[in-house]
Amino acid sequence: MPLAAEPDDTHEEGEDQQLLLAKKGEPTLEGLVVGSYCHDVLIRGGRVVGETLGGAAAFVSNVLDAASPREAEQGEAPFVVVSKVGRDFAYASAPAPARRPPLLCASPTTSFHAQFSDAAASAHAPDRELRRVHACDPIYPADLPDRRFAYGLAVGVAGEVLPETLERMIRLCRAVLVDAQALIRAFDGDGAVGHVALEDTPYARLLPRVAFLKASSEEAPYVGVETARRRCCVIVTDGRDGCRLYWDGGEARVAPFPAVQVDPTGAGDSFLAGFAAGLLWGLSATDAALLGNFFGAAAVSQAVKEILEEKIAKRSSPCINGTTFTFDRSSVHDELHAALQEAARLIPEQQQADPTNGNCGDICSV
Numbered sequence: 001m002p003l004a005a006e007p008d009d010t011h012e013e014g015e016d017q018q019l020l021l022a023k024k025g026e027p028t029l030e031g032l033v034v035g036s037y038c039h040d041v042l043i044r045g046g047r048v049v050g051e052t053l054g055g056a057a058a059f060v061s062n063v064l065d066a067a068s069p070r071e072a073e074q075g076e077a078p079f080v081v082v083s084k085v086g087r088d089f090a091y092a093s094a095p096a097p098a099r100r101p102p103l104l105c106a107s108p109t110t111s112f113h114a115q116f117s118d119a120a121a122s123a124h125a126p127d128r129e130l131r132r133v134h135a136c137d138p139i140y141p142a143d144l145p146d147r148r149f150a151y152g153l154a155v156g157v158a159g160e161v162l163p164e165t166l167e168r169m170i171r172l173c174r175a176v177l178v179d180a181q182a183l184i185r186a187f188d189g190d191g192a193v194g195h196v197a198l199e200d201t202p203y204a205r206l207l208p209r210v211a212f213l214k215a216s217s218e219e220a221p222y223v224g225v226e227t228a229r230r231r232c233c234v235i236v237t238d239g240r241d242g243c244r245l246y247w248d249g250g251e252a253r254v255a256p257f258p259a260v261q262v263d264p265t266g267a268g269d270s271f272l273a274g275f276a277a278g279l280l281w282g283l284s285a286t287d288a289a290l291l292g293n294f295f296g297a298a299a300v301s302q303a304v305k306e307i308l309e310e311k312i313a314k315r316s317s318p319c320i321n322g323t324t325f326t327f328d329r330s331s332v333h334d335e336l337h338a339a340l341q342e343a344a345r346l347i348p349e350q351q352q353a354d355p356t357n358g359n360c361g362d363i364c365s366v
Ligand SMILES: Nc1ncnc2c1ncn2[C@@H]1O[C@H](COP(=O)(O)OP(=O)(O)OP(=O)(O)O)[C@@H](O)[C@H]1O
Pocket: 215, 216, 217, 236, 237, 238, 239, 240, 241, 242, 243, 256, 257, 258, 259, 260, 261, 264, 265, 266, 267, 268, 269, 271, 292, 293, 294, 295, 296, 297, 300
């Protein structure tokens, strides 16, 4: 596996034997996640259908907290998030930013409008058009804590992870995993998100010191898989088709888990975090990709959320801390129960109906 640090960099000799695996009795490995939280506005048919917390760092935090090893007594997985938002940030109390608060800036929070097409998305076509409407400050090398980390995740969404910041991550972390979207996104005058060839960016020279580079199938042509795989392991995610790993001398396909897609946002982020968590548990890269596929599928499903939105009218005031709870069946009980039962039934049914999922979550070397 390629190493993040060069031999004369910050790490001791022999430290690279098991990059992401804590030995018994040693403290849990600490991670560094770099990329900003943002505001996502979801638009369908010209109408705003949702506003949510976004930013790969938010999805990654949630998955790492759920899936990475932690010390017995500790409630949270050990990693820090370096993220920047403006004073307009609307989700400071959402779980991920509340646990790992962002740095506050004078510029507004990065914000995206995601325009979804009504046509059913094909496996390879982009299922949404993204426009960046605000950009927060970049993350500078000096914003990173001045200590060593076992692993780093560079997960920018709007060009905020500068080349010099990635270089600093590489110096601080034993292994760095990078989302290509942090490196190759370009924005036209209107904020529309496009891509540039990775080879033409200042990030290209850093690839030999990156462990894993993850790209979506849409980003893969800009990454140049054949060149990049000679420098680091490249993982190309392909939505409902799972993912492929390419390294110098081999490749493998890891089949997906079945999912009923509700919203594709965050699938790639959740995949990368699941993959990193797999490596932390000591899994092989292909088995870690299996865990990545699992979290990617879970991210797109959101079946339960959709049911709640559809079946239950939102209360005007939430009743959680100290306010009234009732223990009666609500008026929507029967409908809600039936909908949840149906969702639970859908998973194995879809697995049978879709022969391409027959080997769901399995690995084939190619
Ligand atoms: N419809 C789906 N069914 C099953 N698994 C899926 C589906 N969509 C995504 N996944 C899982 O999530 C992973 C990442 O998805 P995808 O390739 O769409 O990422 P992405 O385009 O980077 O997503 P985004 O930019 O929306 O976060 C896939 O490799 C797959 O494992």
